[in-house]
Amino acid sequence: MKNSILLLFFSLILMNCESTSKEEKINDFAIIIHGGAGTILKKNMIDDMEAAYKAKLEEAIKVGHTILKNGGSSQEAVLKTIQVMEDSPLFNAGKGAVFTNAGTNELDASFMDGKTLNAGAVAGVKDVKSPIELAIKIMTDSEHVMLSGEGASTFAKEKGLEIVDPSYFYTENRFQSLQKIINQEKTDLDHNDKKANFYDPIIKDSKFGTVGCVALDKFGNIAAGTSTGGMTNKRWGRIGDAPIIGSGTYANNKTCGVSSTGWGEYFIRSQVAYDISAQMEYQKKSLKEATTDVIQNKLTKLGGTGGVVALDKNGNMSFEFNTEGMYRASMDDKGELIVKIYKE
Numbered sequence: 001m002k003n004s005i006l007l008l009f010f011s012l013i014l015m016n017c018e019s020t021s022k023e024e025k026i027n028d029f030a031i032i033i034h035g036g037a038g039t040i041l042k043k044n045m046i047d048d049m050e051a052a053y054k055a056k057l058e059e060a061i062k063v064g065h066t067i068l069k070n071g072g073s074s075q076e077a078v079l080k081t082i083q084v085m086e087d088s089p090l091f092n093a094g095k096g097a098v099f100t101n102a103g104t105n106e107l108d109a110s111f112m113d114g115k116t117l118n119a120g121a122v123a124g125v126k127d128v129k130s131p132i133e134l135a136i137k138i139m140t141d142s143e144h145v146m147l148s149g150e151g152a153s154t155f156a157k158e159k160g161l162e163i164v165d166p167s168y169f170y171t172e173n174r175f176q177s178l179q180k181i182i183n184q185e186k187t188d189l190d191h192n193d194k195k196a197n198f199y200d201p202i203i204k205d206s207k208f209g210t211v212g213c214v215a216l217d218k219f220g221n222i223a224a225g226t227s228t229g230g231m232t233n234k235r236w237g238r239i240g241d242a243p244i245i246g247s248g249t250y251a252n253n254k255t256c257g258v259s260s261t262g263w264g265e266y267f268i269r270s271q272v273a274y275d276i277s278a279q280m281e282y283q284k285k286s287l288k289e290a291t292t293d294v295i296q297n298k299l300t301k302l303g304g305t306g307g308v309v310a311l312d313k314n315g316n317m318s319f320e321f322n323t324e325g326m327y328r329a330s331m332d333d334k335g336e337l338i339v340k341i342y343k344e
């Protein structure tokens with residue numbers, strides 16, 4: 001009897017140790033970003049290009065890290081970090097947005113605040129320089145969560161956000177990618193390949209350059225944001241996962257924050273970002289367990305490609321993707337910086 005009481009006592013202590021170690025706060029503040037996932041192979045990348053991507057990721061994450069280190073909010077860190085990437089032609093967001101089939105650029109973005117569960121999102125906007133700023137404005141200054149197209153532009157103007165001529169988003173590189181896909185489509189049609197659909201050529205040569213950021217500030221607040229031009233050759237006002245709360249972006253102080261990148265249709269159907277948070281909340285999974293299950297198991301089984309960056313309330317961080325590469329970086333409260341592109 002005495003022995004079984006002792007055994008029970010020690011088991012309880014052990015169980016308690018295990019749950020405390022799982023819950024241990026490892027970073028007072030932290031930040032993690034992505035610049036898109038896809039078929040990014042070392043053999044196809046020239047050294048200068050690789051250096052340029054790494055430098056921009058480092059520049060962006062350091063902006064957010066400095067804000068957090070100085071006691072700024074996760075919202076501010078996400079906004080300013082994403083804006084560095086939106087202003088760069090390297091990524092498929094803001095300046096470097098991909099082209100639609102009609103030769104236009106239509107941008108999507110979303111933001112979520114893990115403390116209040118407030119969110120803002122914008123879809124299909126053509127003349128707002130910083131879609132992530134607009135997403136945040138929609139959250140803070142309107143009673144809505146998502147605005148689209150011309151209405152979203154009108155709101156941006158009314159709120160004094162920077163408006164640009166649509167030609168601001170023209171980059172030769174992205175325009176040529178569209179021409180390549182349109183030519184490929186014509187070839188498929190000439191060969192009477194009825195099965196070819198407009199996403200095929202994109203996916204075969206896929207590089208999803210969306211940008212995203214998740215930050216945890218010193219007050220324990222998690223924020224997440226995502227900004228994109230969508231997918232090259234998109235038509236009919238197609239909207240991807242990036243502006244959809246629960247798919248492209250999610251944040252909850254009780255669990256984690258997530259930003260996604262990849263083939264948006266699959267991320268919408270899988271509710272990727274919310275599923276990660278839900279697995280942590282209801283199944284008590286760790287961040288790593290939840291991101292692995294959602295990306296490597298569920299998304300992959302469905303046929304989706306891409307990845308996420310995620311950060312939990314204790315400052316654990318996770319990069320998870322099922323593609324050849326993902327532009328990515330993280331920084332913890334000790335200032336340790338990780339910048340990577342390939343699988344490794």
Ligand code: ASP
Pocket residue numbers: 036037092207208209210228229230231239240241242260261262263264265
């Ligand atoms: N997820 C984005 C979309 O489907 C594309 C990307 O991640 O680059 O619109």
